[in-house]
Amino acid sequence: MEQHSNALRVMVIDDSKTIRRTAETLLKNVGCDVITAIDGFDALARIVDHHPHIIFVDIMMPRLDGYQTCALVKNNPAFKSIPVIMLSSKDGLFDKAKGRIVGVDQFLTKPFSKEELLGAIKAYVPGFAAVEQAH
Template sequence: MKQHPAALKVMVIDDSKTIRRTAQMLLENVGCEVITATDGFDALAKIADNHPRIIFVDIMMPRLDGYQTCALIKNNSAFKTTPVIMLSSRDGLFDKARGRIVGSDQFLTKPFSQEELVGAIRAHVPGFAAAH
């Protein structure tokens, strides 16, 4: 695992192991430190411990879905300014609107590319420069 001294901490929350692994690999390739979580409950404890600078969250998850997870993050004063990017395999207007209502900062449709992930980080994390 490539570690940089001031690696940007990124959290990826998805119940799919494949999606978590893919996102982790793509983000580590550009020098990010990636924390993964399998669902919203798993994520909330890890967010408190790790303070990620940006969070990617899947919408469709068991127990606590992406909307509920995003709302909980944004309602916590310590994390309300942390950018939350929603991930979904559906590219629906309803999903995007609902994401905005709970405070998400952007919406990416799966499958996503490294460029899309890095673009979202660049858009929401000032000063991020991807390593190559």
């Protein structure tokens, strides 16, 4: 997949409209295409349609939570290489351990800063720093 032909596609899955909007604004300001979803079910079809470069997902969501969503992404050969960053309002050891089991790449505690959000992308998406510099 060629990274420079399109903007970086970032998916944000959270049942909080505030979190989705905040992340979307921060990411669009640095030139990312942002795909949002309100829960795991909503996200799965969008992942297939948009094939994001990185996914941010909340733990606590109705219908399909962050752990289940991450497990489905990581168990699908077409999507298992997509980095999944878990968003959590609590910084617990149990949550992190459970997240590692299902394949979470990193955790961010809410509320997160712009630097934390962009730092996670830089850590997992090669070439993102260069794209960010252009904006």
